[in-house]
Amino acid sequence: MWSSKPFSLQEIGIDGVYTIPTIPMIETSSITKYDAKKKTLLLKGHLRSTLVIEHEIDHGSYGNVYVAKRDETYVLVKQPRMDEMNLLQEAVLQHLAHKTLESEGLVGAIPKVYDVFSKGESVCFSMERIYGYSIPEWFFTTKTPDTDLLFLVAQLALILAVLETHLNLDHRDLKHGNLLVKKEPCLIKTSFQGHTWTLQSPFTVVVLDFGFACLGSEILRGKPLVNLGDGVLPPMDPCPKEGRDMFHLLTSLLGLPVLQQSLSKRLHEKVDAWLLLGKKSYGPMARRWSTENWSYLVSSQPDFAIPNCCPLRILQDLLPELKGALTRT
Ligand SMILES: Nc1ncnc2c1ncn2[C@@H]1O[C@H](COP(=O)(O)OP(=O)(O)O)[C@@H](O)[C@H]1O
Numbered sequence: 001m002w003s004s005k006p007f008s009l010q011e012i013g014i015d016g017v018y019t020i021p022t023i024p025m026i027e028t029s030s031i032t033k034y035d036a037k038k039k040t041l042l043l044k045g046h047l048r049s050t051l052v053i054e055h056e057i058d059h060g061s062y063g064n065v066y067v068a069k070r071d072e073t074y075v076l077v078k079q080p081r082m083d084e085m086n087l088l089q090e091a092v093l094q095h096l097a098h099k100t101l102e103s104e105g106l107v108g109a110i111p112k113v114y115d116v117f118s119k120g121e122s123v124c125f126s127m128e129r130i131y132g133y134s135i136p137e138w139f140f141t142t143k144t145p146d147t148d149l150l151f152l153v154a155q156l157a158l159i160l161a162v163l164e165t166h167l168n169l170d171h172r173d174l175k176h177g178n179l180l181v182k183k184e185p186c187l188i189k190t191s192f193q194g195h196t197w198t199l200q201s202p203f204t205v206v207v208l209d210f211g212f213a214c215l216g217s218e219i220l221r222g223k224p225l226v227n228l229g230d231g232v233l234p235p236m237d238p239c240p241k242e243g244r245d246m247f248h249l250l251t252s253l254l255g256l257p258v259l260q261q262s263l264s265k266r267l268h269e270k271v272d273a274w275l276l277l278g279k280k281s282y283g284p285m286a287r288r289w290s291t292e293n294w295s296y297l298v299s300s301q302p303d304f305a306i307p308n309c310c311p312l313r314i315l316q317d318l319l320p321e322l323k324g325a326l327t328r329t
């Protein structure tokens with residue numbers, strides 16, 4: 001879809017026309033500027049909106065997140081922890097992922113990006129604020145942990161399959177802390193690799209934090225065109241890697257005590273089957289170690305691949321489980 005096609009980024013406050021390979025070359029001079037005194041966002045001298053930054057809601061290791069008012073709407077602003085950590089490319093990947101999903105029938109799966117802007121020495125971006133539950137909160141209160149887990153995995157498998165098919169994107173940090181759950185039902189209808197899938201889910205999952213994402217290309221298989229997470233992830237990390245994002249997600253979920261305790265034995269066995277690689281079973285390791293670090297280390301090996309975690313394979317497995325709610329034609 002995007003592979004060599006030029007696209008405008010005007011919608012998110014970046015001047016000029018780009019292609020995927022030129023994303024790393026976008027210059028800070030082409031983006032919107034924040035006037036902290038007047039509380040305005042200006043692109044090439046033209047007013048985009050007002051922006052009043054209020055209070056901090058998250059103080060992460062990579063970014064700080066603030067509540068802000070953009071014209072009449074409450075949004076979130078993500079600012080890098082250090083000025084030299086530029087969030088320009090992260091915002092662009094989140095925007096492309098959001099647009100891709102929206103045009104492929106997956107609305108609301110990623111927060112919409114509003115503006116990429118410079119604020120003093122740092123590059124920040126504003127985005128839609130999601131009012132949702134964290135994964136532990138959700139599973140603490142649900143009465144149907146088994147089916148909820150299946151709906152969660154099904155939604156993420158559809159999101160990942162679309163992002164991989166149309167954008168060659170790997171998120172590379174898909175742990176439960178980068179997800180939120182909205183109590184609104186969602187209806188997904190999307191096509192890839194010759195089939196149309198529909199999913200009717202009682203809740204909506206939202207994927208956050210594209211700070212470690214990568215974009216690969218068909219031509220350069222193995223070499224990423226855009227590679228975020230500088231210094232944390234290897235510069236030549238193959239992108240996409242078969243099953244990586246789902247592997248991170250499932251191992252992260254299994255590390256949560258609330259899920260360990262509430263899922264049935266049958267569901268535990270199902271997840272374990274997805275996490276089987278040859279004779280190696282990652283399920284018991286995930287329960288024992290309960291942090292994501294080891295699974296990130298495993299997947300950073302250049303030849304890492306886990307076919308059982310491929311979104312398509314998982315979706316096929318879910319067809320009989322979510323009969324009626326998940327269909328393929
Ligand atoms: N669009 C959003 N809506 C609601 N909460 C968000 C949004 N973006 C981030 N957050 C909250 O802020 C936290 C940190 O944001 P994240 O993008 O994951 O930054 P980091 O790179 O520091 O992990 C998230 O875990 C989530 O709780």
Ligand SMILES: [Mg+2]
Pocket residue numbers: 060177178209
């Ligand atoms: Mg995060």
